[in-house]
Amino acid sequence: MPKSEKAKLMGESQNMFNNKIIIGTVMILFFILFSVFGTLIGPSSDLSQDYDLSLKPPSLEHPFGTDLLGRDMYIRAVQGGRISLLVGFLSIIVSLLVGLPLGAIAGYYGGWIDTLIMRSADIFLSMPTILGALLIMALIGPGLINILIVFSMLGWAYIARLFRSNVISIKNSDFILSARGLGASGPRIIFRHIAPNSVGPVLLFALMNIGTAILAESVLSFLGVGLQPPVVSWGYLLSESVTRYMVAPWLMYFPGALLTLTVIGFTLIGEGVSSAFDPKERYE
Amino acid sequence: MWRYAAKRLIETILVILGVTFLVFAIFHLVPGDPITVLSGGRTLPSSVETNLRQSFGLDKPLYLQYFYYVKNIFTGDLGMSFSKNRPVIEILKETYPNSIRLAMAAIMIETIVGIGVGLYFAVRRSRYNDAIMTVSTSLLISIPVFWLAMILQQIFGVRLKWLPVSGMGDGSLRYYILPVITLSSVFIAYVAQTMRSNMIKVMGEDYIRTARASGITESKVIRKYGLKNAISPVITLIGIDLGALMGGAVATEVIFNWPGIGNQIYLAILARDRPLVMGAVLTLVIIFIFINFLVDVSYSYFDPRIRNSEGR
Amino acid sequence: MSKPLLKVDDLSLSTKRGKEILKNVSLDLVEGGSLGLLGSSGSGKSTLALAIKGLTRNSFSMSGRIIFNGTELVRGKIKKEIGMIFQDVASSINPAFTVYDQLSDVISESKKVSKADARALAEEMLINFGIGSSNGSGSYPHQLSGGMKQRFLVAMGIATEPSLLIADEPSSSLDIFASTDVLKLIDEYRKSSGCALILISHDLSVLRAMVSDVAVMDEGRIKETGSLLEVIDHPKSDAAKLLVDSELTVERALELRLSRQDKQADKEVADVKSK
Numbered sequence: 001m002p003k004s005e006k007a008k009l010m011g012e013s014q015n016m017f018n019n020k021i022i023i024g025t026v027m028i029l030f031f032i033l034f035s036v037f038g039t040l041i042g043p044s045s046d047l048s049q050d051y052d053l054s055l056k057p058p059s060l061e062h063p064f065g066t067d068l069l070g071r072d073m074y075i076r077a078v079q080g081g082r083i084s085l086l087v088g089f090l091s092i093i094v095s096l097l098v099g100l101p102l103g104a105i106a107g108y109y110g111g112w113i114d115t116l117i118m119r120s121a122d123i124f125l126s127m128p129t130i131l132g133a134l135l136i137m138a139l140i141g142p143g144l145i146n147i148l149i150v151f152s153m154l155g156w157a158y159i160a161r162l163f164r165s166n167v168i169s170i171k172n173s174d175f176i177l178s179a180r181g182l183g184a185s186g187p188r189i190i191f192r193h194i195a196p197n198s199v200g201p202v203l204l205f206a207l208m209n210i211g212t213a214i215l216a217e218s219v220l221s222f223l224g225v226g227l228q229p230p231v232v233s234w235g236y237l238l239s240e241s242v243t244r245y246m247v248a249p250w251l252m253y254f255p256g257a258l259l260t261l262t263v264i265g266f267t268l269i270g271e272g273v274s275s276a277f278d279p280k281e282r283y284e
Numbered sequence: 285m286w287r288y289a290a291k292r293l294i295e296t297i298l299v300i301l302g303v304t305f306l307v308f309a310i311f312h313l314v315p316g317d318p319i320t321v322l323s324g325g326r327t328l329p330s331s332v333e334t335n336l337r338q339s340f341g342l343d344k345p346l347y348l349q350y351f352y353y354v355k356n357i358f359t360g361d362l363g364m365s366f367s368k369n370r371p372v373i374e375i376l377k378e379t380y381p382n383s384i385r386l387a388m389a390a391i392m393i394e395t396i397v398g399i400g401v402g403l404y405f406a407v408r409r410s411r412y413n414d415a416i417m418t419v420s421t422s423l424l425i426s427i428p429v430f431w432l433a434m435i436l437q438q439i440f441g442v443r444l445k446w447l448p449v450s451g452m453g454d455g456s457l458r459y460y461i462l463p464v465i466t467l468s469s470v471f472i473a474y475v476a477q478t479m480r481s482n483m484i485k486v487m488g489e490d491y492i493r494t495a496r497a498s499g500i501t502e503s504k505v506i507r508k509y510g511l512k513n514a515i516s517p518v519i520t521l522i523g524i525d526l527g528a529l530m531g532g533a534v535a536t537e538v539i540f541n542w543p544g545i546g547n548q549i550y551l552a553i554l555a556r557d558r559p560l561v562m563g564a565v566l567t568l569v570i571i572f573i574f575i576n577f578l579v580d581v582s583y584s585y586f587d588p589r590i591r592n593s594e595g596r
Numbered sequence: 597m598s599k600p601l602l603k604v605d606d607l608s609l610s611t612k613r614g615k616e617i618l619k620n621v622s623l624d625l626v627e628g629g630s631l632g633l634l635g636s637s638g639s640g641k642s643t644l645a646l647a648i649k650g651l652t653r654n655s656f657s658m659s660g661r662i663i664f665n666g667t668e669l670v671r672g673k674i675k676k677e678i679g680m681i682f683q684d685v686a687s688s689i690n691p692a693f694t695v696y697d698q699l700s701d702v703i704s705e706s707k708k709v710s711k712a713d714a715r716a717l718a719e720e721m722l723i724n725f726g727i728g729s730s731n732g733s734g735s736y737p738h739q740l741s742g743g744m745k746q747r748f749l750v751a752m753g754i755a756t757e758p759s760l761l762i763a764d765e766p767s768s769s770l771d772i773f774a775s776t777d778v779l780k781l782i783d784e785y786r787k788s789s790g791c792a793l794i795l796i797s798h799d800l801s802v803l804r805a806m807v808s809d810v811a812v813m814d815e816g817r818i819k820e821t822g823s824l825l826e827v828i829d830h831p832k833s834d835a836a837k838l839l840v841d842s843e844l845t846v847e848r849a850l851e852l853r854l855s856r857q858d859k860q861a862d863k864e865v866a867d868v869k870s871k
Contacts, residue, residue, distance in 0.1 A: 020418070119298070119302075120302070122295070122298075122299055122302070123299050123302035123303055123306060126299045126303075126573050126576070127303060127569055127572075127573075128527070128528055128531050128568075128569065128572050130534065130535075131531055131534075131565055131568055131569050131572065132569065134534065134549070134561075134565050135307060135561075135562065135565040135566060135569060136307075136310060138553065138558060138561040138562060138565065139307070139310050139311060139314055139321070139558075139562070140310065140314055211426065215426075215428055218428050218430075219428065219430065219534075219535050222428075222430055222535060222538075223534060223535065223538065223550055223553060224550070224553050224554060225553055235428070238428070238430065238431060238434075241434075242539075245434055245438075246437070246438075246442055246449075249434075249438050249442075252431065252434050256428065256431035256434065256435070259428055259431065260423075260426055260427045260428065260431065263426035263427075263428075264422055264423065264426040266426075267422045267425055267426045268422055271418070271422065489687065490682065490684055490687040490688040491687065491688055491689055491690040491691070492690075493651060493682070493688070494682055494688045494689065494690070494749070494752060495690065495698070495701075496651065496674055497649055497651060497674065497679075497680040497682070497753075498676075498680075498702040498705075498706075498752050498753075498755060498756060499674055499676035499702065499705055499706050499756050500701055500702060500705050501705065504701070504705070508701075509690055509692075509693070512692045512693070513690065513691070513692045
């Protein structure tokens with residue numbers, strides 16, 4: 001079917017889903033820019049403690065208010081954004097680095113190694129995310145690196161399972177068989193032939209899960225097993241506010257809103273992508 | 285069906301053993317003596333330390349240690365809480381019922397509200413309604429529950445002073461309202477979304493056209509034929525959440541200071557009470573996996589197609 | 597002269613994006629009459645049937661009128677006096693309910709009888725149709741054969757005792773025995789109730805057996821109407837000629853074999869011609 005005709009058939013509804021992807025992307029780009037350059041545009045840029053300024057509500061000078069130590073919450077929110085987004089992207093990247101090779105090996109070679117990898121994947125897949133992370137974090141202690149370790153432990157299994165099924169479906173196609181007939185080695189076939197043809201959907205799936213990772217980090221930090229100061233994230237700022245937000249609600253309004261909006265961005269992209277793949281959802 | 289159940293049971297047991305093995309492995313891979321890891325750096329009375337060494341079998345070879353570990357878990361010996369100086373299992377027995385009460389209330393609300401809202405927006409479709417649905421479900425799915433809880437407390441507790449924001453009080457309904465809204469929010473959105481999109485799909489099927497053509501009233505077509513065909517993925521979803529909720533709702537319980545297992549875990553984290561954290565969380569993970577098994581097997585019983593085809 | 601039952605008057609139907617599915621369709625049917633709709637797939641036969649039944653999608657724009665029993669039909673309002681037998685057996689039966697449950701719902705709704713009576717009637721009907729079991733326990737659709745499913749759709753179509761029955765390719769997915777069963781059931785109902793029939797088919801032999809008049813459709817238009825024999829013997833429009841020419845009659849089948857220089861066929865052709 002020619003592209004124009006297809007577009008016509010999909011009609012306006014298709015635009016609606018594209019809109020979701022576009023809005024989501026714009027939101028995420030905005031928050032990335034905010035986190036990277038936010039300190040440059042704020043009215044004050046220092047984080048010095050000043051007890052005269054303790055717990056001041058939002059003002060022109062301190063648009064997000066100040067915390068107990070008199071630090072500017074706007075600057076802290078920008079810094080928290082850096083870490084929240086970093087954890088989101090990095091944990092997915094590490095999950096991919098672990099999950100893709102394991103999925104490829106399981107799918108390509110099959111046999112006992114496939115069984116071993118996929119049975120252990122089952123263990124991680126059956127664990128609830130937050131509780132599983134809590135369990136491991138309680139053992140290995142808080143910290144940025146440890147969070148990444150735990151998230152990739154819990155995240156690789158999805159990616160391996162997905163990539164494995166893609167590899168299996170493409171493994172027996174004619175062009176792979178002919179490459180094998182020409183004497184190409186296993187790893188070479190996986191890297192040169194199978195991966196470029198099957199990695200797309202997996203990357204898309206991983207991208208959609210960044211929002212989930214950001215949310216999970218915020219919960220862990222909130223519960224006190226996530227990050228450790230001076231590294232702060234939005235979730236950490238929220239956990240700091242927990243003893244004071246009844247009297248100083250701005251401590252939680254701003255980090256929470258930024259966190260929510262960022263995750264909404266990823267949710268919208270996810271919904272847009274999945275409804276683009278599901279013809280039944282279209283609006284008649 | 286029994287064959288399926290047996291197969292799933294074996295898988296479930298293997299997975300649970302895998303989880304215990306994982307925890308055991310991490311426990312031993314973390315640098316430092318296991319007792320030091322467990323105590324979180326505090327100095328223990330020597331009698332307590334000797335007891336611990338004995339119950340973990342630390343002088344024995346590793347595979348025996350794992351055996352002891354698993355045996356202890358399944359005989360309900362989850363160790364002693366440092367901060368409370370009581371067996372972990374007792375603390376679980378005390379607080380878990382409160383968590384279950386909250387979970388049951390949340391399941392009820394998300395089933396009723398989620399299905400109702402999903403049906404409404406499936407039947408009353410317009411560009412405007414579709415947009416409301418998209419925006420509100422995306423918001424509920426993306427909002428961190430503990431932040432939603434803080435906002436609800438600000439509005440209904442601090443500003444309006446309508447509802448209590450902390451604890452279980454006398455256990456009356458008022459104390460449940462905010463925690464239950466918080467806990468059910470995400471799955472209200474998921475259930476409504478799934479209900480709506482399935483209902484839309486089903487209402488376009490040929491067999492619905494047959495029912496309409498045979499003169500069955502539209503409201504009956506929706507309530508009986510549409511609903512029954514569209515609801516099974518929704519039930520699956522609620523089943524998944526049943527597992528998650530029975531596995532505790534740590535963040536929600538913390539924010540509302542609910543005297544449940546989740547709040548207990550949080551307090552134990554603050555007190556660096558590792559036996560309590562590990563014992564309680566591991567128990568919850570096992571309950572989660574086991575409930576998922578039960579839910580899974582019960583579908584195969586309720587679906588006439590599976591029930592009839594796989595033999596009785 | 598019989599009373600007119602159905603009048604379709606200059607009916608046009610197009611999709612939201614302006615694609616015309618039906619163009620200026622007009623046809624008449626008297627009480628107890630029978631009309632075959634003949635045409636290649638995509639010619640608009642099924643859409644016309646759905647329009648008469650009032651089941652076209654709301655997004656389609658429609659002009660023209662459909663008059664049934666002297667009153668104009670309102671779109672979306674289902675007339676139970678018009679029964680419909682759907683084509684796609686696999687997807688037209690609800691998989692989540694027993695056939696027994698589905699049929700008794702239709703009966704209780706249309707005859708305004710008690711639930712228990714409706715159940716009894718449904719059971720009797722299913723047994724007569726060779727679908728149900730005599731102990732009253734219902735079967736789920738996936739447990740039925742293709743022929744049973746099609747017979748069930750006939751039961752659903754006539755359960756409201758319609759005075760016009762529309763059958764959309766009721767036998768095309770079935771083998772020859774099951775197909776004859778289904779056509780017999782439709783015929784029996786017509787004999788006992790005197791209802792009119794619109795039969796959609798691209799199979800001339802089925803039409804020969806079931807209807808007296810035929811309308812030939814092509815690209816959303818009615819190209820030709822007339823008595824069935826007239827159209828078969830002297831097709832006027834190109835569409836009708838094409839359809840009649842493509843029918844595999846006994847003679848044409850033998851000619852095909854003849855072209856392969858089949859000696860046995862030689863004799864058979866001579867036999868046929870001598871009759």
